Structure formats: structure tokens, C-alpha cells
Amino acid sequence: MTQDDIRAAYLDELLKVAPDLSAQDVGDNDHLQDDLELDSMDILNLVTALHQRLNVDIPEADYPRIATLALAVAYLAERLG
Amino acid sequence: MRKAIAAAMTRAKQTIPHFYLSQTIDVQPALDWLAGVNATRQPAERLLLGALFVRASVRAAQSVPGLNGHYEGGAFRPASQVNAGVAVALRGGGLVAPALLDAGGMSVNETMAGMRDLVTRARAGRLRSSEMTQGTITISSLGDSGAEAMTGVIFPPQVALVGLGAPQLRPWVIEGAVVPRTVVTLTLSADHRVSDGRQAAKFIVEFETLIASPETL
Numbered sequence: 001m002t003q004d005d006i007r008a009a010y011l012d013e014l015l016k017v018a019p020d021l022s023a024q025d026v027g028d029n030d031h032l033q034d035d036l037e038l039d040s041m042d043i044l045n046l047v048t049a050l051h052q053r054l055n056v057d058i059p060e061a062d063y064p065r066i067a068t069l070a071l072a073v074a075y076l077a078e079r080l081g
Numbered sequence: 082m083r084k085a086i087a088a089a090m091t092r093a094k095q096t097i098p099h100f101y102l103s104q105t106i107d108v109q110p111a112l113d114w115l116a117g118v119n120a121t122r123q124p125a126e127r128l129l130l131g132a133l134f135v136r137a138s139v140r141a142a143q144s145v146p147g148l149n150g151h152y153e154g155g156a157f158r159p160a161s162q163v164n165a166g167v168a169v170a171l172r173g174g175g176l177v178a179p180a181l182l183d184a185g186g187m188s189v190n191e192t193m194a195g196m197r198d199l200v201t202r203a204r205a206g207r208l209r210s211s212e213m214t215q216g217t218i219t220i221s222s223l224g225d226s227g228a229e230a231m232t233g234v235i236f237p238p239q240v241a242l243v244g245l246g247a248p249q250l251r252p253w254v255i256e257g258a259v260v261p262r263t264v265v266t267l268t269l270s271a272d273h274r275v276s277d278g279r280q281a282a283k284f285i286v287e288f289e290t291l292i293a294s295p296e297t298l
Contacts, residue, residue: 020172037172039224040129041200048124060119060127 082175132193148241166216180216230266240272
């Protein structure tokens with residue numbers, strides 16, 4: 001899976017969790033909570049969706065590593081090896 | 082949405098003689114317990130601190146029935162079950178508080194699943210009318226970020242609201258030593274036509290005791 005594929009998958013699942021957002025709203029360094037206003041339930045739903053889609057189980061300790069699009073792409077690429 | 086909120090809150094402030102009790106509570110045992118539980122679970126099965134807050138509020142409401150029910154027609158009618166209203170912020174703005182019906186008999190896992198379902202349906206505009214009208218006490222939590230404390234307005238005809246501020250890392254004294262702990266400030270808003278400070282204090286003590294032993298929830 002390429003980094004572009006991971007980026008597309010993350011964005012797709014993020015926009016399902018927060019359907020009021022559009023892809024244009026999500027900058028590479030926008031923080032899920034501070035900038036995009038997701039709450040803890042939204043983030044859990046995003047983590048659940050990424051687990052189902054990519055088969056990557058993200059432990060709670062790693063949630064900060066998916067807190068922005070840029071961080072998430074790097075983290076998921078590492079996990080998908 | 083804003084007009085409906087304005088009408089309900091104006092009615093609440095004009096007709097309910099609110100009083101408030103606050104307590105800052107050490108939630109480190111709950112967070113440590115959650116971390117251990119969640120480390121063994123896949124994401125779909127994980128718990129949030131908010132589920133423990135709802136569960137502790139439900140159990141406390143069962144212990145203090147004078148805070149669980151409706152004030153209508155000039156009299157208080159205690160509820161026979163706890164329908165826990167869960168305040169949900171809508172992403173476009175506004176707030177709804179659908180109820181987890183008959184939450185008294187739910188486990189923590191069932192409470193979490195019920196909250197997840199309520200939040201999803203609230204944001205999709207798919208709540209049932211019973212969930213919007215049959216709440217008997219409301220729990221409103223600011224979640225991971227936000228202000229340290231929240232003094233909420235009771236949703237009429239209910240007679241109490243549990244407001245929980247965002248978790249804060251604070252110096253805390255345990256057995257004479259100052260240690261860093263994560264704490265949350267609980268503010269109970271209650272209707273003075275129905276209850277008094279003693280009942281409100283009992284509710285808070287019960288909540289604090291339960292949160293200190295999350296495995297018992």
C-alpha cells in the first residue's frame with residue numbers, strides 16, 4: 001500500500017466519522033481535536049474504522065501518532081511495513 | 082436547534098431554583114483501570130472515561146432517588162428507572178441530550194455500547210422521540226479538552242444534571258505526599274424544590290466512591 005493509498009483511506013474514514021468536514025478542510029498538520037473538533041468518541045470511531053479497513057490495531061498510547069493527517073500517514077505506513 | 086435550546090434553557094432558568102455542589106475527584110484509578118482493560122481489547126470494544134462517568138452517575142442516582150425523576154404539575158415524581166441523558170455536542174453546533182433508557186441494569190460495556198450508538202444516531206439525526214423526552218437525569222462531560230469545570234443548566238422537567246469538566250493534571254496529596262494525579266471537577270446542579278444539599282452531597286460521595294473502584298461499576 002502506497003502512502004497515497006494510506007492517505008486516501010485515512011481521509012475517507014475521517015470524513016465518515018465527521019461528515020460535516022470535506023477533504024479540503026483537512027490540512028496535513030490539522031489536529032483532530034484542536035483544529036477539526038473531534039471528540040474522544042469520534043477518535044475511537046476513527047481508530048475502529050482504520051482497524052477494520054487496514055487491519056492495523058492502534059493502541060491507545062499511539063493515538064497521538066494519528067492526531068494529524070501527516071502523522072497518521074507516516075505511522076500507518078510504518079505499521080503496514 | 083438554537084431556538085429550541087434557548088427555549089428549554091430559558092424555561093429551566095426561570096422556573097427551576099438551581100443549587101450547585103462541586104467536588105474535584107481523583108480519576109487516576111479509573112484511568113489506570115481503563116488503560117489496562119483497553120490494552121487487551123480491539124478498538125471496537127474499548128471503553129472511554131465518559132462511559133465510567135455515566136455508569137457512576139446512574140449508580141449514584143439509584144442511591145439518591147430524589148435526584149432522578151421529573152418535576153411536573155407542581156410535584157416531583159421519582160422515576161422507577163434511571164434513563165441517563167447523555168449530552169452530545171453536534172458538530173454543526175448545538176447540543177442534544179438523548180437518554181440511555183433503563184441504564185440502571187446495564188454493565189459498563191453495555192453503557193459504552195449504548196453511548197456509542199446514541200452519539201452516532203444523534204449526529205445522524207436518527208434519535209427516537211422517547212430518547213429525547215424520557216431522560217430522568219443528565220450527564221454532561223466536556224471530554225478530553227475544555228474547561229476545568231462546568232456548571233450546567235437542568236433539562237426540564239428533570240431535577241438534576243451532572244457536569245464534568247475536562248481532566249486536569251494536578252498536584253494531589255495522598256498519604257501526606259504530594260503526587261501528580263489526573264483529576265476531574267464534578268458539579269451537580271440540582272432543583273431545590275425537590276432536593277437539598279445533603280442529598281446532593283450523598284450523590285457526589287457515591288459517585289466518587291464508585292470512580293475510585295472502577296472494577297465495581
